[in-house]
Amino acid sequence: NAGVTQTPKFQVLKTGQSMTLQCAQDMNHNSMYWYRQDPGMGLRLIYYSASEGTTDKGEVPNGYNVSRLNKREFSLRLESAAPSQTSVYFCASSEVGTGGAGAFFGQGTRLTVV
Amino acid sequence: QKEVEQNSGPLSVPEGAIASLNCTYSDRVSQSFFWYRQYSGKSPELIMSIYSNGDKEDGRFTAQLNKASQYVSLLIRDSQPSDSATYLCAVHNQAGTALIFGKGTTLSVSS
Numbered sequence: 001n002a003g004v005t006q007t008p009k010f011q012v013l014k015t016g017q018s019m020t021l022q023c024a025q026d027m028n029h030n031s032m033y034w035y036r037q038d039p040g041m042g043l044r045l046i047y048y049s050a051s052e053g054t055t056d057k058g059e060v061p062n063g064y065n066v067s068r069l070n071k072r073e074f075s076l077r078l079e080s081a082a083p084s085q086t087s088v089y090f091c092a093s094s095e096v097g098t099g100g101a102g103a104f105f106g107q108g109t110r111l112t113v114v
Numbered sequence: 115q116k117e118v119e120q121n122s123g124p125l126s127v128p129e130g131a132i133a134s135l136n137c138t139y140s141d142r143v144s145q146s147f148f149w150y151r152q153y154s155g156k157s158p159e160l161i162m163s164i165y166s167n168g169d170k171e172d173g174r175f176t177a178q179l180n181k182a183s184q185y186v187s188l189l190i191r192d193s194q195p196s197d198s199a200t201y202l203c204a205v206h207n208q209a210g211t212a213l214i215f216g217k218g219t220t221l222s223v224s225s
Contacts, residue, residue, distance in 0.1 A: 031211065031212075033212065033213065035215075040122070040217070041217065042202065042215050042216060042217030042218050043158070043202065043215040044215075045212055045213075045214065045215075048211065048212045050209075050211040050212075056211070056212070058212065059214075090157055090158070092213075094213065102146075102148040102150075102160045102163050102204070102213075103148075103160070103204075103213050104160065105157040105158050105159075106157060107157055108156075108157050
């Protein structure tokens with residue numbers, strides 16, 4: 001019973017490098033999300049996907065791109081990493097719409113950009 | 115104005131006391147509300163959901179919702195040191211397609 005699986009768990013990048021964070025869920029949820037969490041800032045929504053084939057910007061989308069590959073997988077790409085993108089990244093999934101059961105989170109990816 | 119507001123704390127209570135955590139939200143049409151617990155270095159864990167005005171109880175946890183006042187609260191009875199964590203309030207956006215989080219309240223329960 002894996003739930004939401006993120007890879008990698010830790011990553012160090014040099015400024016300007018690119019990378020893709022992978023996320024997969026096995027709960028047959030329609031909605032998937034990428035958040036970043038910084039000290040004192042709470043969870044901030046980067047992008048979300050309400051269903052396969054759709055993606056929308058959240059609060060802090062600049063510097064990121066996403067792909068909803070299929071219902072299970074939602075990836076986050078940093079094209080040219082910057083030190084300001086040092087953060088903990090969480091992927092989550094949920095049932096879409098009001099009355100949904102809330103989102104379930106992956107283990108997180110701790111990213112450091114030097 | 116941020117959509118979901120919480121006092122950052124820390125909120126300190128002695129073991130066995132009631133901890134009261136509060137949250138306000140700005141979008142009047144929000145319909146779904148959630149409380150998450152996050153231990154240091156871990157991912158957020160869903161502990162309560164509430165959709166209707168009033169109280170919802172689950173073990174030592176009670177969620178309270180007042181849509182007219184745009185206010186959600188979480189009460190933790192008989193607080194234990196293991197309850198020490200950051201508690202995050204989350205609200206669905208207007209379209210119901212994304213969860214918006216507050217910054218969280220840090221709770222410390224002393225034995």
